[in-house]
């Protein structure tokens with residue numbers, strides 16, 4: 001189903017905000033997991049994020065509905081009277097819950113730059129899920145450009161390892177396993193959500209509300225199973241500092257912007273555009289803050305630009321081209337009878 005038309009400027013705005021928030025989120029999350037000694041429970045942060053996203057989506061739906069009674073009837077119809085739809089959306093919410101918890105685990109054990117670089121494997125994983133689940137086909141050139149993008153973003157984000165000493169023990173193996181799980185979850189959940197969203201006319205905010213409702217239940221279970229006794233003892237908000245609140249704020253806003261980006265583009269385009277936004281924001285930092293461009297950044301930028309160009313080239317659909325030996329027969333078939 002086609003989404004309603006929006007201006008290119010609005011799409012660009014959403015992409016840039018999403019990418020900037022994602023970059024800030026990773027760094028801020030890493031900071032909160034390594035600096036404080038009274039470490040907060042990450043499961044509570046993931047759960048609180050779902051609650052905030054639900055509340056914000058309810059507000060957005062109210063704006064979209066344009067009246068209290070229409071808002072209420074939309075909610076009754078799509079939430080109370082649609083248990084099947086709620087169940088459908090519980091699949092990505094469960095997978096996202098795992099992914100979001102994995103991000104905390106990974107960033108407790110890996111440097112933010114290493115995490116960001118390895119997490120780029122989500123680009124080919126998302127492409128694979130798109131092909132398998134949405135039955136879209138990618139030409140060989142597009143597959144090539146997907147891997148080129150992956151390499152390009154890796155180079156663009158390549159930074160020297162953290163020099164600051166962290167105060168907590170780290171296990172890089174646990175970190176890498178967490179990244180691998182997050183990569184698989186991101187690809188699958190992203191494409192699943194896109195499929196549900198685009199296969200009907202149901203509003204994005206309704207779909208988000210359906211997903212975040214089960215998200216709250218699932219992440220709350222995560223709190224109980226993982227940190228239940230400790231949370232009972234120390235409290236849900238134990239270790240919450242202004243920076244932890246900032247991380248939760250970024251996670252909530254970032255999640256909502258992600259959903260808008262997926263609505264107006266798709267998950268593969270999200271990867272390409274995010275790469276372009278990273279480059280643009282770095283170039284902006286060069287002129288604004290005098291940041292120096294490195295050779296790896298320049299090489300990565302080149303790879304990203306070429307991959308975007310290659311991905312956008314029109315596909316050569318060989319399935320409709322006549323085979324050399326059957327060209328005569330094909331021409332005959334095309335002649336009017």
Ligand code: NCC
Nearest residue numbers: 018021022025096100103186190250251254255256258259
């Ligand atoms: O990994 P990624 O996204 O695919 O994760 C998607 C995030 O968006 C939330 N989401 C998704 C759909 C929807 N309808 N509502 C949502 O709230 C999911 O819960 C999940 O958190 C990316 O493409 O790189 C991106 O990365 C994340 C984040 O940086 C990574 O997952 C690292 O942990 C960004 N999220 C934030 O900045 C908060 C996302 O914007 C882009």
